[in-house]
Amino acid sequence: MRDSAFPAKLIDKFGRHVDYIRLSVTDRCDFRCVYCMTEEMTFMPRKEVLSLEELYQVAKAFTELGVKKIRLTGGEPLVRTDVMALINKLGALPGLQELLLTTNGSQLTTFAERLKKAGVTRINISIDSLKADRFRRISRVGKLDKVLAGIDSAIAHGFERIRLNSVVMRGYNDDEVLALTGYALDRNLDIAFIEEMPLGEASDHSREDTTCSNAWVRAQIEKKYQLVDSTTRTAGPSRYVQVMGSRSRIGFISPVTHNFCEDCNRVRITVEGRLLLCLGNEHSVDLRAILRDASKDMNDLKDALVASMDIKPERHYFYDRDHVQPVRLMNMTGG
Numbered sequence: 001m002r003d004s005a006f007p008a009k010l011i012d013k014f015g016r017h018v019d020y021i022r023l024s025v026t027d028r029c030d031f032r033c034v035y036c037m038t039e040e041m042t043f044m045p046r047k048e049v050l051s052l053e054e055l056y057q058v059a060k061a062f063t064e065l066g067v068k069k070i071r072l073t074g075g076e077p078l079v080r081t082d083v084m085a086l087i088n089k090l091g092a093l094p095g096l097q098e099l100l101l102t103t104n105g106s107q108l109t110t111f112a113e114r115l116k117k118a119g120v121t122r123i124n125i126s127i128d129s130l131k132a133d134r135f136r137r138i139s140r141v142g143k144l145d146k147v148l149a150g151i152d153s154a155i156a157h158g159f160e161r162i163r164l165n166s167v168v169m170r171g172y173n174d175d176e177v178l179a180l181t182g183y184a185l186d187r188n189l190d191i192a193f194i195e196e197m198p199l200g201e202a203s204d205h206s207r208e209d210t211t212c213s214n215a216w217v218r219a220q221i222e223k224k225y226q227l228v229d230s231t232t233r234t235a236g237p238s239r240y241v242q243v244m245g246s247r248s249r250i251g252f253i254s255p256v257t258h259n260f261c262e263d264c265n266r267v268r269i270t271v272e273g274r275l276l277l278c279l280g281n282e283h284s285v286d287l288r289a290i291l292r293d294a295s296k297d298m299n300d301l302k303d304a305l306v307a308s309m310d311i312k313p314e315r316h317y318f319y320d321r322d323h324v325q326p327v328r329l330m331n332m333t334g335g
Contacts, residue, residue, distance in 0.1 A: 009066040010305065012312040020069040020266040021062050025055060025083055027271050029076040031104050032140035033128070035167050035196050039140065050273045052086040054291045058269055061301045063095045071100040075271070078107035084114055091119025098122065102165070106142065108150030112157045122161040123154055124192075129173045130183060138172055155187060163190040163251070168217055169210040177220040185225075185248045192238050192251030193217045214252040221250065255279070267312070275305070277312040285311075 010018040027044050029037070050058070059070055070090060077083060091099050098121050105125040115123070127147055129135040135144040154162050166173075166180050177193070184191035196211045218241075221227065226244040238251030268276040273288030285308045290296045 010062075010309055012309040014312075014314055016264055016312075017066075018265055018267055018309065018312075019067050020071070021059070021067055022071045022073050022266060022268045023055060023059060024073050024075065024269060024271045025052075025077045025086065026075040026080040028079055029074055029104070030079055030106055031076065031142040033104075033126075033142075033167075034138055034140065034172075035169065044272055048272045048288075050271060050288060050291070052080075052082060054273065054288070055086055055269075056089050057291060057298070057301065058273070058287060059090055060093060061298060061305060063093050064298075065302055065305055066095075068095065068097040069100065070096060070098070071102060073102045073268075076104050076106070077101060078103055078111050084111070084118065087115065087118045087120065100124070102126070103150075104139075104142065105147040105150035105154075109146075109153045112150070112153040116157045116159060121159065122163070123159050124163045124165050125151055125154065126165045126167075127151070127180070128166050128169075129176055130179050131176070134173060134176075138169075151187075151189075155189075161190065163192055165192050165194055167194045167196055168212045169196055170212050171210060174212050177217055178224055181221050181225065181250065184250075185243060185246050188247055190240075190249045190251065192253055194253040195256045211256055213256070214254040218252065264312075267308075275308055277308060283311045283313050 012018065026049070032039060032041065062070075070093075072087065072090075074080075080086075087099070090096070099119050100122045101115060101120050102124040103126070105127065108123075108125070125147070127135075128138045129144070132144040135142060135147075151162070151164075164180070164184050168174055168177060181191060193214055195214055218227070227241040227250065228244060230240040230242045230249060238253050240249045240251045242249055264278075268279065269287065270276060273286065273291060275285040275287050277283040277285075285304055287301065287304065290301050290304055293300075
């Protein structure tokens with residue numbers, strides 16, 4: 001039960017209510033996607049990574065402060081050893097309304113049934129190409145057939161909602177927008193198109209050269225499908241449209257061309273216990289120091305979470321040369 005000394009909600013100085021966290025359980029991944037990692041990655045030393053119990057304590061503290069949704073991210077969350085032990089405990093947290101997962105899909109044939117039983121309600125699956133050779137080029141090591149089998153497994157186990165995520169990159173997969181849309185619609189899945197986020201320096205391309213605006217992506221889709229703007233909102237930053245004659249929705253996540261910060265309701269916890277208050281800024285709090293200090297308890301952790309609301313920035317400034325840009329890569333940021 002929440003200590004009466006704490007507020008029921010986490011509210012920042014701009015009046016935004018934080019009720020959604022993205023919890024990274026690992027910075028490791030079985031892929032090396034070009035927009036997420038460099039080809040030669042150095043991962044976090046294991047002693048600096050939060051234990052499963054520490055991750056659970058963070059999640060518990062947040063839910064006791066009114067957080068209703070937790071999304072598990074990575075890296076690839078399903079490569080974390082014994083991750084189901086954590087997921088089973090999270091699924092039983094009082095007050096948690098939704099337990100969500102973002103994955104590259106490669107492990108879903110093994111985990112889909114267990115995830116559903118643990119209480120995961122919705123899954124986002126990353127897929128950037130339907131061509132095996134191109135898929136491998138983008139992921140560097142991934143196998144398309146494993147991801148497609150994982151998507152089929154997720155469908156078979158009846159999750160409340162499954163959404164595909166596709167990062168569209170000029171010169172890589174920009175000619176597959178319609179193919180990816182059709183693949184999702186044929187299976188009654190949602191799909192979200194994501195502008196490449198300028199987090200860290202990519203090792204094999206310039207992000208300014210490859211980023212495709214979602215206005216362009218939408219125009220490609222409208223060559224074949226009739227789209228209707230939707231009032232549907234989820235806890236995340238997607239802006240959805242409905243495809244006429246289909247139950248599928250198409251989402252657009254546009255951090256470069258559209259600043260969606262005005263109603264931001266989320267924060268991220270990196271695998272080393274850094275509470276990131278904004279995707280595009282370095283404002284953060286070291287939760288690991290509190291978790292590993294024997295003189296601190298759950299109330300100290302919750303104190304830190306409440307206090308962090310005062311440093312949550314109003315917005316990000318991607319590509320604004322008057323502001324310092326984040327140097328961390330996406331796998332270090334947490335989904």
